[in-house]
Amino acid sequence: MENELFEAARGAMAKAHAPYSKFPVGAAILAEDGKIYTGANIENLSFPEGWCAETTAISHMVMAGQSKIVEVAVIAEKLALCPPCGGCRQRLAEFSGASTRIFLCDETGVKKTLSMSDLLPHSFETEVFG
């Protein structure tokens, strides 16, 4: 599944809209239903209005009715590895467990595997919202 997720993330990266940063990113999420949901970064001329590949993939997963992430793969065209940004770590954590695996890929495959708790230790938790 690791390899399938890598291929899906790479395919998603090809759809990035990143004319400003020229930094295409692709993400693929394996959800509880066994399906893969993909995303790419989508930038905007008004720079802060763009968003990340992981965020697009989460949107696709949620709109398909899924709320549990099993595994994630992320790939960028121009970096050896592309660990999710802080905001995406928080968004991924919303639908993950501490041991959910995140595969950091380059163009040849999975290069590093981290857990959600590696990426976001001491994450925000509260019982205030039930």
Ligand SMILES: O=c1ccn([C@H]2C[C@H](O)[C@@H](CO)O2)c(=O)[nH]1
């Ligand atoms: O984990 C990351 C980090 C960055 N980006 C995007 C945001 C922006 O479009 C470009 C450069 O930061 O890469 C992602 O999609 N995911």
Ligand SMILES: [Zn+2]
């Ligand atoms: Zn991000």
